Amino acid sequence: MSVVFYILAAMTIAGGLAAMLLKNTVHCALAVTVAFSGLAFLFLELDAQFAGFAQILVYVGAVAILVVFAILLTRGSETPKDSVYSKNWLAGLVIAAGVFAVLGWAVLQSAAVLPHETATPTVTVLDIGNALMTRYVLPLEIVALLLTVAMIGAVIVALHEKTEAQ
Amino acid sequence: MIEKMDQIFVSLLHWLISFLPAFLQPFVGVVICVAVIVCLYPALFALAVLLERKGLGRMQNRYGPNRVGPFGILQPIADGVKSLTKEDIVPLSADAVVHFLAPVVLVVAVFMGFAVLPMGRNMVLVDMDAGLLFYFAMSATTELSVFMAGWSSRNKYSLLGAMRAVAQMISYEVPLLMSSVAVVMITGSLSLTKIVAAQDSYTGIFPHWYIFTPWGFAGFVMYAIATTAETNRSPFDLPEGESELVAGYHTEYSGFKFALFFLGEYVAMFSISGLGTTLFLGGWSAPFSFLTWVPSWIWFFSKIMLSICVFIWVRGTLPRLRQDQLMNFAWKFVLPMTLLNLFVAALWHFLGEGWQRWVFCSAILVVAYVAMGLVEMRSDHFGPRKYRYAE
Amino acid sequence: MLGEGILKGLAETAKNFFGSYFSKERLTTVEYPEQRIAPIEATRDFPFLVYDEENRDGGGPEWEAGLRCVACQICEKECPPKCIYIEKSKDKKLDYLGKAQYYPARFDIDISVCMSCQICVEVCPFESIKMDTKFEMSTTDRFGGLILDREHLAKSNTYYHKIHPTEAAAVDAHLAAEKVKADAKAKAAADAAEAKAAAASAVKPAVKPAEGAA
Amino acid sequence: MTPLTGFLLVAALLFAIGLAGALTRRNAILVLIGIELMLNAANLNLIAFWRYGPHPEALTGMMFAIFSIAVAAAEAAVGLGLVISIYRHAHTTDLDMMNRMKG
Numbered sequence A: 001m002s003v004v005f006y007i008l009a010a011m012t013i014a015g016g017l018a019a020m021l022l023k024n025t026v027h028c029a030l031a032v033t034v035a036f037s038g039l040a041f042l043f044l045e046l047d048a049q050f051a052g053f054a055q056i057l058v059y060v061g062a063v064a065i066l067v068v069f070a071i072l073l074t075r076g077s078e079t080p081k082d083s084v085y086s087k088n089w090l091a092g093l094v095i096a097a098g099v100f101a102v103l104g105w106a107v108l109q110s111a112a113v114l115p116h117e118t119a120t121p122t123v124t125v126l127d128i129g130n131a132l133m134t135r136y137v138l139p140l141e142i143v144a145l146l147l148t149v150a151m152i153g154a155v156i157v158a159l160h161e162k163t164e165a166q
Numbered sequence B: 001m002i003e004k005m006d007q008i009f010v011s012l013l014h015w016l017i018s019f020l021p022a023f024l025q026p027f028v029g030v031v032i033c034v035a036v037i038v039c040l041y042p043a044l045f046a047l048a049v050l051l052e053r054k055g056l057g058r059m060q061n062r063y064g065p066n067r068v069g070p071f072g073i074l075q076p077i078a079d080g081v082k083s084l085t086k087e088d089i090v091p092l093s094a095d096a097v098v099h100f101l102a103p104v105v106l107v108v109a110v111f112m113g114f115a116v117l118p119m120g121r122n123m124v125l126v127d128m129d130a131g132l133l134f135y136f137a138m139s140a141t142t143e144l145s146v147f148m149a150g151w152s153s154r155n156k157y158s159l160l161g162a163m164r165a166v167a168q169m170i171s172y173e174v175p176l177l178m179s180s181v182a183v184v185m186i187t188g189s190l191s192l193t194k195i196v197a198a199q200d201s202y203t204g205i206f207p208h209w210y211i212f213t214p215w216g217f218a219g220f221v222m223y224a225i226a227t228t229a230e231t232n233r234s235p236f237d238l239p240e241g242e243s244e245l246v247a248g249y250h251t252e253y254s255g256f257k258f259a260l261f262f263l264g265e266y267v268a269m270f271s272i273s274g275l276g277t278t279l280f281l282g283g284w285s286a287p288f289s290f291l292t293w294v295p296s297w298i299w300f301f302s303k304i305m306l307s308i309c310v311f312i313w314v315r316g317t318l319p320r321l322r323q324d325q326l327m328n329f330a331w332k333f334v335l336p337m338t339l340l341n342l343f344v345a346a347l348w349h350f351l352g353e354g355w356q357r358w359v360f361c362s363a364i365l366v367v368a369y370v371a372m373g374l375v376e377m378r379s380d381h382f383g384p385r386k387y388r389y390a391e
Numbered sequence C: 001m002l003g004e005g006i007l008k009g010l011a012e013t014a015k016n017f018f019g020s021y022f023s024k025e026r027l028t029t030v031e032y033p034e035q036r037i038a039p040i041e042a043t044r045d046f047p048f049l050v051y052d053e054e055n056r057d058g059g060g061p062e063w064e065a066g067l068r069c070v071a072c073q074i075c076e077k078e079c080p081p082k083c084i085y086i087e088k089s090k091d092k093k094l095d096y097l098g099k100a101q102y103y104p105a106r107f108d109i110d111i112s113v114c115m116s117c118q119i120c121v122e123v124c125p126f127e128s129i130k131m132d133t134k135f136e137m138s139t140t141d142r143f144g145g146l147i148l149d150r151e152h153l154a155k156s157n158t159y160y161h162k163i164h165p166t167e168a169a170a171v172d173a174h175l176a177a178e179k180v181k182a183d184a185k186a187k188a189a190a191d192a193a194e195a196k197a198a199a200a201s202a203v204k205p206a207v208k209p210a211e212g213a214a
Numbered sequence D: 001m002t003p004l005t006g007f008l009l010v011a012a013l014l015f016a017i018g019l020a021g022a023l024t025r026r027n028a029i030l031v032l033i034g035i036e037l038m039l040n041a042a043n044l045n046l047i048a049f050w051r052y053g054p055h056p057e058a059l060t061g062m063m064f065a066i067f068s069i070a071v072a073a074a075e076a077a078v079g080l081g082l083v084i085s086i087y088r089h090a091h092t093t094d095l096d097m098m099n100r101m102k103g
Helices: A003-021 A025-045 A049-073 A089-109 A125-133 A137-158 B002-006 B008-017 B025-059 B075-085 B096-116 B131-152 B156-187 B192-199 B214-230 B255-280 B296-317 B323-351 B355-378 C004-022 C062-066 C074-078 C119-123 C157-163 C165-198 C204-213 D003-024 D028-052 D060-090
Strands: C047-051 C084-088 C104-110 C129-131 C154-156
Touching: A003 A025, A003 D003, A003 D028, A025 A049, A025 B131, A025 D003, A025 D028, A049 A125, A049 B131, A049 B156, A049 D028, A049 D060, A089 D003, A125 A137, A125 D060, A137 D060, B002 B008, B008 B025, B025 B075, B025 B096, B025 B255, B025 B296, B025 C004, B075 B255, B096 B131, B096 B255, B131 B156, B131 B192, B131 B255, B156 B192, B156 B214, B156 B255, B156 B323, B192 B255, B214 B255, B214 B296, B214 B323, B214 B355, B255 B296, B296 C004, B323 B355, C047 C062, C047 C157, C062 C154, C074 C084, C074 C119, C119 C129, C154 C157, C157 C165, D003 D028, D028 D060
Parallel strands: C047 C154
Antiparallel strands: C047 C129, C084 C104
């Protein structure tokens, strides 16, 4: 376990915690970008260059901006005066803690059988491209269709209903 | 001798780090490179600001700055001293932390892009396999810093400017990426060094730059348009639109933080021109085969400065667009053209050598361009504004 | 075709850019502190007080003695932004007509308030306040430095001739006419007194023509 | 602790944080952010298993993560579109207020 891993893990977890704990919604959105970039660096730490940069491009460049736009469009940029947590927050917290306990227990239990340090895989972008165009071409097409449908769907859902307003 | 001049910076670096113990060498080498980049581009920024002010002046039949030093060449230094000695004002209701972080994030993200740009033969900081992807990931981060600046200022002009800027940058990032993808398709690599190497050969005296192919030319034009919008330059400078929004997202910035924004904007211009040079203009390769004796880094930097001059020229010429014109232009003209260009690039690849591919590809692009121009100029959203006077 | 206008525009700016290096007529900029355009005759900015050079009533410096102003305070009352402050003197001095008049013991104009409307000039019956052409009056003192007192305001008639020749000539002619008239009146009065002294009757008809001449 | 265990624990913690946020926050947008965090945690797992798995050259985990990123982007777009249209309708993004089926 390298020092870099601990720093990046701390950054990611801190970003995630801040995103879920801060009061101001815009601060939460900015904190979650820290978590996203931390994850991207963790991907780089795992020698997954392509996935890491795609993570930054998609999450920091697109999703975070989208979230921020949504916050401003719903007038959520002011710090709310009353509690930001829902009424049954305790139940949610207990469930999350339970999930973490189970996951952590599972990981630590199986630590012995998990594979150890292996040789650094040499995967170039060319390999990924070849895989995408041969073995994974059907998922790629489906994702392309999904993205198109999602884009059209999002536009239609968020479109102002003019006829009803008049 | 020629070889030596070409590699002078590379050998200088090797000579410098050869004094150090072996385990320190890679680390110190990177630090030196970063330091050079961080010093070089602000210096070029000063030069560009002077060029811009003098050039715009001449285009408007004025002198431009001519007071500080002979012909005003010390003006950037005076500007720098002025902005550094100014009071750093943070509005009372501003979000101080985000307000402080915004310019820092911007400058860091902008400088990160230089890590993968090949500035000469063997002169690239990190020869990354996914270099282009890295570059776009970094330039996507600047959008967030623009939003941070606009939102944290608690000023409606700042927020409006930031929202305009972010909307514009996202809209034009799509054609920017699409026009670059055509190059990636033809080269078969995301690595910028490989893209330059693919263009570094000659037919007769003429180079194999991608701009000298039909799809490359169309791609370059689209790339240039998208770049102008991406860097918020005139005629797409609505985010700053000083006649409407005071100064857009950096209205509430002063002193050093404002200088950082200003620097970030110009350095982003350099870096995105550098990328355009790499993708379409053959990077550091010489424009004619008989000029290959000139060091490669000279070519790279002269191409960058030339693109800056074009930026200035365009700024001196065109008036600012309206917001709806800007958006319609991105989504209804530039994006379809870049998508078509992808198709044409594929066609170019599969038609093989010969005159047919030149004719077919050029014909498709020209017909599409003329037809789309005719159709869209006639539409209400896109064409000349029709005024409806009160009856 | 789409983009044609952009190319035309680019050609135009390029023409301007290179043209400005070759033809000097393109650069119409006057580089102000070193080069100046001579002000046109009707230029006006702030008022000043005119004094006549010929020292009529000894004592004090030339400018103080020759001031045409009689401290009538019409300008002070008419000034829209109220930037003129006048204190009347206790004693009297002879004016250009040789008549004893008050003079301004204090005459200040606050040029930070003055709006250069020229109303003071229009209302002055004595042609004593006129508009100057000097405009570089910046000081480092925001309050005191921008209040001009009598000494700073007084400019000679020669100076007035220099900056506004036509207007000054007309004013001089008018004043000369006034003086002639006043002289004639004085002469007539003197004649009348003489005639009164000589013979105590048939004097009045002699006065009438003098008045008619005016 | 092996490297893989470390990554898995970070992913589990991030997943739990995202879950806690999604279950406890009132603002609909923040619930979406929580879901994004959970998706990201899953991605980290996929990449970690790809890296330390027996056949990294097969690219299975990596591909899974890339597709998952693409799907997450689509999910964010549709989710935020829904939030905006709900806000238009109900003038709030508070999930505690949206407890009726009637519009």
